[in-house]
Amino acid sequence: MMEYKYYRELKHNYLVFEDKSKEGESRYQYKIAESGRIKGLVPLTERSINGDKFLYYEINSMQSLGDRFASSGMNAAQVRSLLTDIKDVLEGLSEFLLGEEGIVFNSRSIYTDLTSGACRFLYCPFYDEGKSFSEFAMELLELVDENDREATELVYRLCEQSAAFGDFIYEALEKTLAEEACEAEKNTYEEKQEESFTESFDMTDAEDVTDSFDDYEEEEGERRLKSSGKRLGGKLQLLFSLMFFCLVGAMVYIRMNYILSNEENMLSIFVMLVSVVTGVVALVGGFKELRGGVEAPGKGKKTRELGEDEMYSEEDISYGGEEDDFGYEEDYDFVKPARAESSFTKETALCGETVVLDEIRSEGIALFSRNLDKTVRIAFDKLPLTVGKMEGCVDKVLSDMSISRMHCRFVSDGGRVAVIDLGSTNGTYKNGLKLLPQQKTYIDEGDEIRLGRVCFDCR
Known part of the structure; x- marks a missing residue:
């Protein structure tokens, strides 16, 4: 098992291995890895401290695969990019006559550059965890997004090929990517065939199919036009009735406030009678016209309720008594199902069991910020929980400038x-003490947790 530790120096994060290679062993591998000529390797420097040699891998702005995809699984594009990066770094090693056994394949030792999204690999020539590449392929199944079918199939294909080729990693990758490319070409070809079939379809046949609906659309348009005309006429009659009633009110006002002669008195009574009769007639006629524009279910008509799979919009339902396009002379009035009334009464509310709706429950402790403009609450009801400012990669987003893209995990x-x-730039603190990267520290109620400059109370 590889033993390593994390070390932070000013603004640099390092993964440190003790170099236990024997004296006299070839240093060629280290020199090539340290030179940076092979693209895709984590930058390496060799340091000597008190006579012991250590390998310092600089992992700034990087997260391991296990941390990067703990919250959101890998999609197909990310899996494909990972396999391509592994293939490229193996090609780079072969150019300098280096073997593939120096690459450490596990989710904790392969890093993702959060800036570019590219994968970086640790090269340790004389360290061996005893893990095969097929075990790493099985490990990827836990990181892949289960909802992404293409990504899942790609990882399964990698598992099959790695088991078949054994230690020949490059051949397994090449075979996997080739099969995936063939599958993509096949899907593209099928899509093109479907498009060409659609384009070659005779559109005149489609026009013949729609001819049977033309008459119905015309009749439907005439019916709606007629209905809208009736509604407009009804509104005008209601307006006239209002004007006549206003005239009656004006005549009553004149009779009460002015002295009229006999002729004026008779004329006012006549005008009032005519206005009342005309206003009533216009009022009744207006309501009839409005009701005629949108017919309601009448007597003697058959009614039936619509089922759950027969919910039509009101515009698509014909209420007229005319014969429809399908030859049925019977006219149906469609009545929407009545909404079920709740049996929850005031008495049961007062005497029965109280039900709390939309309650946010969280068992145990939680974090509450105390130096932000708005209090931020971090609940521990769903763990593990990753905190940072990189939306899409973390479970809880904190958009403060002092928070790293992937800051810490609970x-x-x-x-x-x-x-x-998680190797944050400004660190994670418990009760004022800075935590080491990747160090698991328990927290309890009453502790102060500080992420960057944001302070949280645990309660």
Whole structure:
């Protein structure tokens, strides 16, 4: 098992291995890896401290595959990019006559550059974890997005090929990518065939199919035009009735406030009678016209309720008594199903069991910020929980400038909550003490957790 530790120096994060190679062994591999000539390797420097040699891998702005895709699984494009990067770095090693056994294949030792999205690999010539590439392929199944069918199939294909080729990693990758490319070409060809079939379809046949609906559309348009005309006429009659009633009101006002002669008195009574009769007639006629524009279910008509799969819009339902296009002379009035009334009464609300709706429940402790304009709450009801400012890669987004893209992760361990710093730039603190990267530290109620400059109270 490879033993390593994380070390932070000013603004640089390092993954440190002790160089246990024997004296006299070839240093060629180290010199090539340290030179940076092979694209895709994590930058490496060799340091000597108190007579011991250490390998410092600079992992700034990088996250391991396990941390990067813990919240959101890998999609097909990301899996394809990972396999392509592995193939490229193996080609780079072969150019300098280096073998593939120096690459460490596990989700904790392969890093993703958060800036570019490219994968970087650790090259340790004399360290061997005893893991095969097929085991790494099986490990990818836990990181892939289960909802992405293409990504899942690609990883399964990689597992099959890695098991078939054994230690020949490059051949397994080449075969996997070739099969994936053939599958993509096949899908593209099928799509083109479907498009060409659609274009070659005789559109006159489609026009013949729609001819049977032309008459119906004309009749439907005439019916709607007629209905809209009736509604307009009804509104005008209601307006006239209002004017006549206003005239009656004006005549009553004149009779009450002015002294009229006999002729004026008779004329006013006549005008009032005529206005009342005309207003009533216009009012009744207006309501009839409006009701005629949108017919309601009448007597003697058959009614039936619509089923759940027969919900039509009101514009698509014909209420007229005319014969429809299908030759049925019977006229149906469609009545929408009545909404079920709740049996929850005031008495049961007062005496029965109280039900709390839309309650946000969280068991145990939570974090509450105290130096932000708006209080931010981090609940531990769903763990593990990754916190950072890179939306899409974390579970809780904190958009503060001091927060790293992937700052820390909260996990559950033995029923307790622990925090792990993910190599953040400004660090993670518990009660003022800075945590080491990747160090699991338990937190309890009453602790102060600081992420960058943002302080949280645990309660």
